[in-house]
Amino acid sequence: MVKFLARLMPRRFRSTSVEIPVVRLHGAIMSGGNSLRPSLSLEGVAAELQKAFSDKQAPAVAITINSPGGSPVQSRFIYQRIRALAEEKKKKVFVFVEDVAASGGYMIALAGDEIIADPSSIVGSIGVVSSSFGFTELIKKIGVERRVYTAGQNKVSLDPFLPEKEADIERLKALQLEVHKTFIDMVLERRGTKLSDDPDLFSGLFWTGIKGKELGLVDSLGDIRSHLMKHYGSKTKLNLIQPQRGFLGKKLPSIGFSTDAMAQVAMQTGDAMLSKLEEKALWSRYGL
Structure with a gap:
């Protein structure tokens, strides 16, 4: 009964627990995604980022990244939006690398004030x-x-x-x-003196999280839950920011029976297949 009543109270009147918004940035980075060809782009994640940074009670925002890269333009757009929101809302940004944050994925990770990677993750490129x-x-x-x-x-x-x-x-x-x-x-701007003087640092090579820490590409090794609890206490809660959903929980393509509509679906399907092959090639570079 006490727990139920506590949930009804405004967060500012609750106990000392801290709630951290979490945004998941997963997938190959490409512009122009649709229902048949989802992709990671600024257009696709802008609303989630805005919602996460708008939480006035949260001292920070956590971002998990699992991306083999892709469009350098979209990567930079996402990076810039995260930094702009962090400065506007005065939030600290924790970036957590899961399987891969390589190439454009690592470019986005640079938006973090701290980058935390799993020891077996892949970083760099x-x-x-x-x-x-x-x-x-x-x-x-x-x-x-x-x-x-x-x-x-x-x-x-x-x-x-x-x-x-x-x-x-x-x-x-x-x-x-x-x-x-x-x-x-x-x-260089984001990592500064943390970087080692390894001559291969900007050669396109990639490394495990362990080596990435030695090179200064990441700050520490660990996982999101234990790292945030270490910073904000054992009562820290994670609030996953879900993408916007349409009716019945997902957005469905509007498909009619006209010749033009069927041709459009056929073109989107072909485009989606090519994009999947391209995405598969990106992941396969890192053994995934």
Whole structure:
């Protein structure tokens, strides 16, 4: 009876227990997700972050990350939103690495005032990668003639159906170097003197949480519950912020029976399959 009445009281009148909002950022980082192709993007997590940081009674926000990376733009967007909310609401941010916080996943983790990793988790991969396929020999074998008409001499740069050009490759590498420098600058700004002088730190290599702590990429090893209880006491409670749900608990795609609607579903399904393959390739880099 006493516990029931305690739950009815406003939190400020309750006992000394502390409630910490928790936001889960899990999955490959991509823009333009939909019901058939969910992805981790600022659009998808903005509402959860806002809700978590709006808890006036909470002294901090906890974020769990399990991501192999993906879009550097969306990664930076999410990082910036977390930092902006932390400064606006004056909250401390704890980031907990689960299986992987690599590449863009680690970029988001930099938003934490403290980064805590499981000893067996994977962290790092501070680099930039671009990949595609070349189909020039395939279209020769099947007798397909490639026809491209452009206004602008560089509109077909890196076309997978045309032979590679050295100038296109050099241009791509220059872009990658700029993105890589932005990533490195973020790591240096957020981790500062905590970082070791290991020459491989920004080479794109990745490590376990144990080695990541030695390198200064993470602050400590542990799990969310025990770490927060150590900081705020044994009565600390975790409040998982759930994503917004539609009717019946989930958002369902609107599917009609018109030709246009069926074509749209078919395109979304094909796009979702390609995205799943891309996501699988990202996870597989880390043995997952």
